Amino acid sequence: MADTSLQSLYGLTFHPFQPDIPAHALWEPSNVGHFIARVEKLVGYGGFALLSGETGLGKSKIIQMIAERFRHRDGFIVGIMERPQSTITDFYRELGDVFDLNxxxxxxxxxxxxxxxxxxxxxxxxxxxPLLLIDEAQEMPVTCLTELRLLSSEQFDSHNLLTVVLSGDARLPDLFREPALVPLGSRIRVRLVLRSYHRNELLAFLNHQLSVAGSPTLMTDDLKNVLVDHAGGNIRVLTNMATDLLEEGVSRNVSQLDEKLYIDRFTPHRSPGTRTSSKSKRP
Structure with missing residues (x-):
């Protein structure tokens, strides 16, 4: 969908439901502010933080928020690993790139x-x-996680040289039950487990996205309620439905997205002459 259509039809400055929204427009759930504040304290003494939760709850956006917050600090090093599944050789190669070392x-x-x-x-x-951020950390081999623990501590594990935030899906906490990773799991100082969102939180997310994108009245209140009730507490499900409706609204040239548009888009339509019951009536 062209940005010009969004701008001319709805006054949107950007697509509010796409992954590439501007950093300043990111929505911060109520429990995330405390987690980020604890990470900010963690860089003072180093160690590991863990962010986990089911798919579609916004873990990557939280990592993006942390990265943006620290990038604005003059001279502060923020490293981001983009290939967590690497073998130990590529693990070192990427760390070299991240920290500008040959x-x-x-x-x-x-x-x-x-x-x-x-x-x-x-x-x-x-x-x-320095701060190292690793998204999709459930894909990291045990050898790399162990190496990272050994790399980042010295003086008989009494002094940390690095702060690491590991983010991953619900499989990630289970990794630290493996015998080889118990020593790392016991060193995680800050944790946040994301749960399915309540409907009021999803409504707050919708209102935030529409407001920062420049069109707070784009959706009717009835439509917002329908969307959050069908999202199953999952932000990704919610944004996927909202994106579909926004594209449908552009194609139909409607001035506001409403509940009727939702019904037209997501309710299956019967073909003419389709029976309402699989059992035929006998004369």
């Missing part, structure tokens, strides 16, 4: 030492640990 993955000890020196230097200069 590592030789074949020289494991040299890479290990270079990363730690980089983090120590940042800590000495900023008095804060």
């Amino acid at each position: 590592l030789a993955p074949a020289n494991r000890y040299g890479s290990f030492r270079s990363l730690r020196l980089k983090w120590k230097s940042h800590l000495d200069q900023r008095l804060l640990r």
